[in-house]
Amino acid sequence: MEYTILGRTGLKVSVMGVGCGGPSKVGKATGKTTEESVALIRHALDAGINIIDTSEYYRTESIVGEAIKGYDRDTIILSTKKSAWRNLTPESIEKSCEKSLKNLGTDYIDLYHLHAVSPEDYDKIVSDSIPTLLKLRNEGKIQFIGITERFDIDFRHEMLQKALKDNYWDVMMVGYNILNQTASELVFPKTTEQNVGTLIMFPVRLAFSRNERLKQIITELLENGQLNKDNIDVENPLEFLIHDEGAIDLVDAAYRFCRYESGADITLSGTGDIAHLKANIKSFSRPPLPKDDVLKLKKIFQNVDSVSGQ
Numbered sequence: 001m002e003y004t005i006l007g008r009t010g011l012k013v014s015v016m017g018v019g020c021g022g023p024s025k026v027g028k029a030t031g032k033t034t035e036e037s038v039a040l041i042r043h044a045l046d047a048g049i050n051i052i053d054t055s056e057y058y059r060t061e062s063i064v065g066e067a068i069k070g071y072d073r074d075t076i077i078l079s080t081k082k083s084a085w086r087n088l089t090p091e092s093i094e095k096s097c098e099k100s101l102k103n104l105g106t107d108y109i110d111l112y113h114l115h116a117v118s119p120e121d122y123d124k125i126v127s128d129s130i131p132t133l134l135k136l137r138n139e140g141k142i143q144f145i146g147i148t149e150r151f152d153i154d155f156r157h158e159m160l161q162k163a164l165k166d167n168y169w170d171v172m173m174v175g176y177n178i179l180n181q182t183a184s185e186l187v188f189p190k191t192t193e194q195n196v197g198t199l200i201m202f203p204v205r206l207a208f209s210r211n212e213r214l215k216q217i218i219t220e221l222l223e224n225g226q227l228n229k230d231n232i233d234v235e236n237p238l239e240f241l242i243h244d245e246g247a248i249d250l251v252d253a254a255y256r257f258c259r260y261e262s263g264a265d266i267t268l269s270g271t272g273d274i275a276h277l278k279a280n281i282k283s284f285s286r287p288p289l290p291k292d293d294v295l296k297l298k299k300i301f302q303n304v305d306s307v308s309g310q
Contacts, residue, residue, distance in 0.1 A: 001014045001015070001016065001047060001048030001049060001281070001284070001285070002014070002015050002284075002285075003015065003050075004265055004266075005265075006077075006171065006197035006265050006266065007170065007171060007191070007195045007196050007197030007198070007265065008170055008195040008196065008197070009110075009111075009143070009144045009170050009171065009197050011077055011110065011144075011197075012050075013050060013051045013077055013265065013266055014048060014049045014050045014051055014266070015259055015265070015266060015267065015284060016049055016259070016266070016267060016268075016269055016280070016281065016284040017049065017051040017052065017053055017079075017199065017266045017267070017268045017269065018041060018044045018049055018051070018052045018053065018268070018269065018270070019053050019201070019268035019269060019270035020041075020052065020053060020054035020055075020058055020060040020063070020064060020270065021053075021054070021055060021057075021058040021060070021270060022270035023270075024270055024271055024272035024273075025058055025059070025060050025270075025272070026040055026041060026060055026063060026270070026271075026272055027040060027272025027273070028058075028059070028060055028063065028272070029272070030272045032272050034063060034066070036272075037060070037063045037067075037272065038063060038066050038067045039274070040271070040272065040273075040274050040277060041063070041064060041067035041068075042067050043274055043277060043278075044277060044281075045067070045068070045071060045076070047281050049281075050075060050076055050077055051076075051077040051078075051079060051266060052064050052067075052068075052076065052077070052078060052079065053079040053080070053111075053173075053199065053268055054078075054079070054080050054081075054104075055080055055081035055083070055113075055115055056080065056081065056082065056083060056096055056099065056100055056115075057081070057083050057115060061080060061100055061103035061104050062103045062104075064078070064103075064104055065103050065104040065105035065106070066105075068104075068105070068106075069105065073106060077110045077111065078104055078106060078109055078110050078111070079109075079110060079111035079112075079113065079146070079171075079199070080100050080104065080109055080111075080112060080113070081112070081113040081114065081115035081146075081148060082096045082097070082100075082112065082113070082114055082115060082129075083096075083115050083116070084114045084115050084116055084117045084121065084125050084129075085115075085116060085118075085121075088125060088128045088129050089128070090131070090132040090135075093129055093132045093133065093136075094132060094136065097109070097112065097136055097141055097142065098141075100112075101141065107140075107141075108140055108141060108142065108143060109141065109142045109143065110142075110143045110144065111142075111143070111144050111146050111170075111171055111199075112133070112136070112142035112143075112144070112145060112146065113145075113146035113147055113148050113171070113173060114129060114133075114146070114147045114148070115148050116148055116149070116150045117147055117148065117149065117150070117159050117163075118150050118153070118154065118159060119154060119158040119159040119162065122159050122162045122163065123162075126166065126168070130168055133145050133168075144170035144171060144197075145168060145169060145170055145171075146169060146170060146171035146172060146173065146199075147159075147160075147163055147168075147169050147171075147172055147173070148172070148173035148201070149172075149173065149174065149175060151174075151175025151180075151201065151202050151308050152175075152308050152310060154175075155175075155180060155182065155305050155306055155307065155308065156182055156186060156305050157174070157175070157182060157183060157186050157187050160172055160174065160186075160187050161186060161187070161190075164187070164190045164191070164194065164196070167194075169196055170196065170197060171196065171197040171198070171199060172187070172191060172196055172197070172198055172199070173198075173199045173200075173201050174187050174188075174191075174198050174199070174200055174201065174264075175200075175201055175202040175308060176200050176201075176202065176203065176258055176261065176264065177202050177203050177204070177205065177208075177254060177257070177258065177308075177309045178208075178238070178253070178254055178257050178297055178301065178309075179207060179217065179301055179304060179307050179308075179309045180202075180301070180304055180305065180306075180307055180308060180309065181297075181298065181301055181302070181304070182304075182305045183263075184261060184262075184263070187263070188261070188262060188263025188264070189263070191263055192262070192263050197265050197266075198263060198264055198265045198266070199265065199266045199267075199268055200258050200261075200264045200265075200266065200267040200268060201268050202308055202309055202310070203254055203255055203257075203258040203267050203268070203269070204251055204254045204255065204269075204309075205308065205309035205310040206309070206310055207307075207309045207310070208250045208251050208253075208254045208309065209250070209251060214237060214238065214250075215234065215235070215237065217307055217309070218232065218234055218237045219234065220307075221304055221306070221307065222234070224306065225303075226303045226304045226305070226306060227300065227301070227303070227304065228300075231299060231300050232300055238250055238253065240293065240296065241253040241289065241293055241297075245290055246289060246290050246293055247289060247293075248283070248286075251279075251280075251283070252279075252282075252283045252286070253289060253293075255267060255269065255280060255283040255284060256283055256284075256286060256287075256288060256289050257289060257294070257297065259283075259284055260288040260289070267284075269284075
């Protein structure tokens with residue numbers, strides 16, 4: 001496992017992080033037992049992954065807390081989130097933070113984010129929450145403050161563009177993948193300039209695991225003029241990525257595309273299956289996709305700003 005420095009936090013983090021949300025919620029949403037979910041997280045830790053991302057909304061904090069028992073806490077980066085769509089008051093934020101600390105079995109949280117902030121809510125949420133977040137940081141209950149976007153509706157990162165005008169945020173969670181590369185122009189240059197750490201979400205969604213969904217998205221993008229039909233094979237739109245010198249499969253391509261993008265610090269990988277986790281770890285150990293393949297991807301999807309890949 002390779003490591004990088006997470007922006008101005010100075011934290012040494014693995015380039016792959018365990019995501020405890022998404023469709024599987026480390027197996028909680030797919031029928032796995034708590035013991036199986038705990039075993040999956042511990043396998044990731046033993047493989048050298050040192051950052052785990054969860055949230056009060058995912059209801060997986062207690063699983064993470066159980067999984068990290070017996071490990072040196074100082075070697076693990078815990079990331080969790082306060083839901084931003086619920087009533088934010090100093091009391092509710094402090095109560096949520098205390099509950100997260102208890103669930104995680106720790107006395108401090110490394111990265112504490114406001115979760116899924118929409119562009120229209122940003123200004124009010126900042127005024128309602130920042131004083132309390134700074135208080136929690138001063139008390140040592142949280143180390144660094146983050147914010148995450150709603151990539152499923154905010155395809156052009158309008159909220160993060162607002163947030164980057166402020167200096168509150170040590171880290172940001174950014175939606176980015178092969179199909180929607182807008183962050184490479186609209187977010188990463190600014191986060192790099194301001195030394196804000198980034199966690200990449202949505203690297204793999206339905207489009208990369210279900211070919212019918214991928215073809216449906218491609219058809220929609222052709223119809224709305226965001227793709228040039230001369231640049232893409234509608235029946236096998238990403239098949240060119242899979243060859244001896246390239247990707248193993250589309251999921252492998254998707255992770256490697258994000259992992260090596262300039263400005264992307266941590267790419268989150270969520271699964272409830274140890275076999276899938278092992279395969280994903282192998283993807284992060286492989287070199288960048290061939291340069292010609294990356295250039296072709298950037299050319300094909302250069303005008304796309306209306307999908308998340310889900």
